[in-house]
Every structure is written in structure tokens, then in C-alpha cells.
Amino acid sequence: MENKTAQSPDMKVYNNYVFDLYGTLISIHTDEEELPFWRRMAELYSVYGADYTAAELRAQYKRYTREEERKLIAETGCELPEVKLERVFARLLTEAKRTHDTAHGVGDIESAAYWFANSFRVLSRQRMKLYPGVTELLTLLREMGRGVYMLSNAQAVFTYPEIEQMGLVPYFNDIFISSDIGVKKPEASFFEKLIAKHALDPADTIMVGNDMYADMGIALACGTAGAYINSDRLSARERAKRRKALTLQYGSDERIHEFDSIFALYETLCTEFAVSRY
Numbered sequence: 001m002e003n004k005t006a007q008s009p010d011m012k013v014y015n016n017y018v019f020d021l022y023g024t025l026i027s028i029h030t031d032e033e034e035l036p037f038w039r040r041m042a043e044l045y046s047v048y049g050a051d052y053t054a055a056e057l058r059a060q061y062k063r064y065t066r067e068e069e070r071k072l073i074a075e076t077g078c079e080l081p082e083v084k085l086e087r088v089f090a091r092l093l094t095e096a097k098r099t100h101d102t103a104h105g106v107g108d109i110e111s112a113a114y115w116f117a118n119s120f121r122v123l124s125r126q127r128m129k130l131y132p133g134v135t136e137l138l139t140l141l142r143e144m145g146r147g148v149y150m151l152s153n154a155q156a157v158f159t160y161p162e163i164e165q166m167g168l169v170p171y172f173n174d175i176f177i178s179s180d181i182g183v184k185k186p187e188a189s190f191f192e193k194l195i196a197k198h199a200l201d202p203a204d205t206i207m208v209g210n211d212m213y214a215d216m217g218i219a220l221a222c223g224t225a226g227a228y229i230n231s232d233r234l235s236a237r238e239r240a241k242r243r244k245a246l247t248l249q250y251g252s253d254e255r256i257h258e259f260d261s262i263f264a265l266y267e268t269l270c271t272e273f274a275v276s277r278y
Helices: 035-047 054-076 085-094 109-124 134-143 156-165 188-197 212-221 236-250 262-276
Strands: 016-019 026-030 125-130 147-152 174-177 205-209 225-229 256-259
Touching (some): 035 054, 109 125, 188 212, 212 256
Parallel strands (some): 016 205, 147 174
């Protein structure tokens, strides 16, 4: 079958495993474009005196996000900024052009922004579950004494609650979320901060993720191996095209292993750990 991914049964055992989150450990689907969703968000903002139509709120959300990105680029010089979206949700409340008096106050803006951000996520989220094999894989790695880390392009304001809801927190030595750092994959500095903080040896570290450019690209940029999880069921032709792009940019893709699923990686590591004991 064209979509079948060539597994990597001979992949060495690494000391450190760094995981992407969405599309790798958590299967999630959100819809943040449709007007019915923005109509519900507009109703929530109206509760606190900020009046928008659904289309106005969607447009302002995108505008403020772009503005915050430009500010971050100017401050840091990074090419791939990751803003804190709670700043956007706060601005939507405090900078609304049409308002009305309310019988109750908003409270502090920081708490209000957290509430709006998580309301936004819950209302837009249509599916969230762990992929098969996730807990088995993470349990195996901890039992074998390996370092387990997370490096995710995400918004900390609602990603941490989702990590908690999925019961993943106890498995990780540390969790790096792009909005906390202000930069996202494949910008090498994001991964480099995790490597430096925990004094990881890049040669003994592997990045596990479902995005050939972001996850495997940052792995190659930082001198680590990569385990690509084909959760999007890309064809062999498309995967080869993306690997060629990695080779052109980073010189080689030889350190990239491919797996059909996180469960396939788990099965491979079960075998490799068993062999490494003898």
C-alpha cells in the first residue's frame, strides 16, 4: 500500500526522548473558522460588556494576533514567533469599539483572559483523545530510566489543562510549550533551550513528532535523531518529497526514522529495550 510507512526496527535505544504533543500523543480536531463558533464567543464577550458580531470578533482576533506577532518579532528578532494568545483575548475585551454597561465587573484582566482562552478552546474542540500506545510507550520509557520531555508548538494557556486532562503530566521530566518561550519549531533556539537546561547530549536524544518540517527539521537542526510518526497518513511520495526538502536544507535525513503510528514506535522500542538488556 502506498501509505504504508517503512518502519525502523533497527533504531538504537536513546537516553532522551522528546515528544511533540498534538498529532503525536493527542489526536485533536478543532474548528476555529466557522461563524457559529464565533457567534458563541461573541455571546460570551457580550456578557462582560464587549459587543461584537461573529464576523467582527473573528476579524479582530486575527488582526490582534498578527499585531502581537509583529511586536514579538521586533522584540526578539526571531523568524517564527509564538505569541501568548491570552494577550489577544484580553485586548478583545478591553479594546472593544462597542460596549454596554454590565451589572457585574470583569475582575482582573489576567483571569478574564485565561477564562476566554479556555472557553475558546473548549468551544472549538471537536475531538481530543490519546493515540493507542501512548501510555504504554511513556510508561516503558520511564521504567527504563529514560529522560522524557515535551517540545510542543502550542498555547500554554489551554495546552497545560489538556495535558492534565489526558493524564500525561506525570510521565514528563519537563514540558516546553512554544508560547512560554516565544518561538516555535522548527526554530532551533526552541529545542536548544531544552537541551541546554537539561544538559542533553544531542547524539543520545531523539525527537518524536508527526510534522516532517517542524519536528524532524528541528531535530536535524539541533543534531539529534528523529522519529517521524505518520499520523496524517501521508503517501510515500509525499513523505519522500518532504524528506528531500530536509536533505536540501540540513544536508542529510539519515537520522530520521519513520513509523506508521506511536504504537508502532512502542512495539519497536519494546524489542530494542529487550535486546539492550543482554
